[in-house]
Amino acid sequence: MTPPKSKFAFSLHSTSGAARVGEITTPRGIISTPAFMPVGTAGTVKALYPDQVKSAGADILLGNTYHLMLRPGAERIARLGGLHTFMRWDGPILTDSGGFQVMSLSSLRKMSEKGVTFQSHIDGSTHHVSPERSIEIQCLLGADIQMQLDECIELPASRERAIEAMELSLRWAERSKRAFDDMGKPGQAMLGIVQGGTDLELRRRSAEALVAMDLPGYAVGGLAVGEGHDLMVATLAGTTLFLPADKPRYLMGVGTPVDIMEAVARGIDMFDCVMPTRSGRHGQAFTWGGKINLKNARHAEDPRPLDANSSCPAARDYSRAYLHHLMKSGEHLGSMLLSWANVAFYQDLMAAIRKAITEDRYAAFIVAHRARLSGAEVP
RNA sequence: GGACAGGUGCCCGAGCGGUUAAAGGGGACGGACUGUAAAUCCGUUGGCUUUGCCUACGUUGGUUCAAAUCCAACCCUGUCCA
Numbered sequence: 001m002t003p004p005k006s007k008f009a010f011s012l013h014s015t016s017g018a019a020r021v022g023e024i025t026t027p028r029g030i031i032s033t034p035a036f037m038p039v040g041t042a043g044t045v046k047a048l049y050p051d052q053v054k055s056a057g058a059d060i061l062l063g064n065t066y067h068l069m070l071r072p073g074a075e076r077i078a079r080l081g082g083l084h085t086f087m088r089w090d091g092p093i094l095t096d097s098g099g100f101q102v103m104s105l106s107s108l109r110k111m112s113e114k115g116v117t118f119q120s121h122i123d124g125s126t127h128h129v130s131p132e133r134s135i136e137i138q139c140l141l142g143a144d145i146q147m148q149l150d151e152c153i154e155l156p157a158s159r160e161r162a163i164e165a166m167e168l169s170l171r172w173a174e175r176s177k178r179a180f181d182d183m184g185k186p187g188q189a190m191l192g193i194v195q196g197g198t199d200l201e202l203r204r205r206s207a208e209a210l211v212a213m214d215l216p217g218y219a220v221g222g223l224a225v226g227e228g229h230d231l232m233v234a235t236l237a238g239t240t241l242f243l244p245a246d247k248p249r250y251l252m253g254v255g256t257p258v259d260i261m262e263a264v265a266r267g268i269d270m271f272d273c274v275m276p277t278r279s280g281r282h283g284q285a286f287t288w289g290g291k292i293n294l295k296n297a298r299h300a301e302d303p304r305p306l307d308a309n310s311s312c313p314a315a316r317d318y319s320r321a322y323l324h325h326l327m328k329s330g331e332h333l334g335s336m337l338l339s340w341a342n343v344a345f346y347q348d349l350m351a352a353i354r355k356a357i358t359e360d361r362y363a364a365f366i367v368a369h370r371a372r373l374s375g376a377e378v379p
Numbered sequence: 380g381g382a383c384a385g386g387u388g389c390c391c392g393a394g395c396g397g398u399u400a401a402a403g404g405g406g407a408c409g410g411a412c413u414g415u416a417a418a419u420c421c422g423u424u425g426g427c428u429u430u431g432c433c434u435a436c437g438u439u440g441g442u443u444c445a446a447a448u449c450c451a452a453c454c455c456u457g458u459c460c461a
Contacts, residue, residue, distance in 0.1 A: 037414095039414075039415065040415095041414095041415050042415085046415080046417095046418080047418075062414075064414085064415080067415080067416090094414095096414045097414090099414070100414040100415085101414095101415095101416090103414095104414090104415075104416080105416070108416085121416045122416080147414080150414095152414075193414090219414080221414070222414095223413090224413045224414090225413085225414095232413095250414090251414090252413095252414040253413055253414035254413055254414085255413045256413065259413070271413095271414095272413095272414060273413050273414080274412085274413070274414085274415045274417090275412075275413055277415085278412060278413090278415065278417065278418095278419085279412065279413095280418095281417080281418045281419080282411085282412065282417080282418075282419070282420090283418095284411095284412080293409090293410085295408095295409090296408085296409080297407085297408070297409095327418095328407095330418075331418095332418065334418085335418045336418095339418095
């Protein structure tokens with residue numbers, strides 16, 4: 001049975017071990033899962049046109065509450081028709097709540113039970129973000145999938161610190177939910193975020209409390225923040241165990257191709273990460289043969305493209321020698337082409353993952369690609 | 380022909396008697412990047428038999444315990460004057 005177009009819904013199509021293929025339905029379009037969401041923090045997936053993001057295969061992208069609140073301002077975006085219209089992206093948008101900035105801008109904010117007070121990194125002005133205000137901003141932006149305000153902490157952290165952040169995040173989840181119930185529009189959804197560091201008991205408590213709130217989906221936050229790949233995967237395995245099978249699961253901020261493959265194997269459906277765009281701007285390309293640093297001298301006279309079989313023009317039609325030249329020269333086109341190629345590669349990876357799950361050969365898929373994807377390309 | 384100014388490591392450039400294998404840029408080479416304060420950040424960048432030694436601040440000679448730094452001559456390079 002197809003859910004009505006106005007609803008947010010998740011349907012599971014097939015599994016391979018714990019890995020799942022499904023679809024999230026939103027009024028703005030369908031998201032094939034496992035999905036990778038390119039990050040468009042400030043109303044742009046950096047260095048890419050929206051059309052490129054779409055043609056690369058992305059169903060949905062991210063925006064950011066904190067950054068858009070400061071500039072150009074949530075109310076202004078609302079007056080201009082909402083974030084989709086403003087940035088010319090008509091697909092679904094997920095917005096992060098500002099919880100990540102609690103960690104990344106820790107020197108510029110103060111925490112209290114009420115919320116977070118940020119000192120703007122742009123002009124020093126003070127901005128109070130409560131769970132309610134975060135949801136209000138996300139509603140003003142018109143985000144299809146919204147995130148509760150949470151406290152993301154750096155790892156390693158003491159158990160006391162992990163408990164504190166996890167419990168605060170749960171209280172803020174309740175408040176975020178109430179605010180969303182008031183302000184959210186039909187078809188929009190707000191997800192809760194599991195915290196708890198690398199302590200499986202804390203992760204379980206966090207997950208169970210959120211599940212009791214009956215949210216439309218659950219995110220796993222606070223990972224890939226210093227604990228390392230193995231601990232991340234172990235923590236993830238001990239967390240998804242307590243999340244319901246019929247709701248989408250989102251691993252926030254992850255990650256490398258191998259992180260994603262392993263997380264899918266633990267039942268994750270959604271990912272986002274700055275890696276394809278940031279690494280692209282910095283000269284690193286992701287390919288099926290491994291990572292390629294285009295700034296390295298060995299590419300200076302290499303006429304081959306990154307991947308002759310890619311459907312992305314950036315990866316298929318431009319020589320490594322040219323990409324090397326652009327990066328060495330500091331030309332913007334180098335960052336643009338590599339961001340494009342990387343976003344396309346990540347989407348190709350997700351498509352291949354979905355295919356392998358659908359054909360119930362996901363474990364073999366990981367074995368086949370893990371080593372190559374985890375390292376630098378062998379020249 | 381004359382008067383100034385100047386010649387420093389791959390390049391530009393600071394230093395003007397010992398704490399200088401010599402600031403700072405750039406370039407080159409390499410690395411990092413995980414819900415984006417990042418088109419950013421971090422290393423390395425004379426040689427060797429590497430707790431030390433050798434070579435090096437236009438060239439040659441000199442002063443001094445000690446010279447990239449002071450002196451002399453010479454060779455170059457700018458700018459101006461005839």
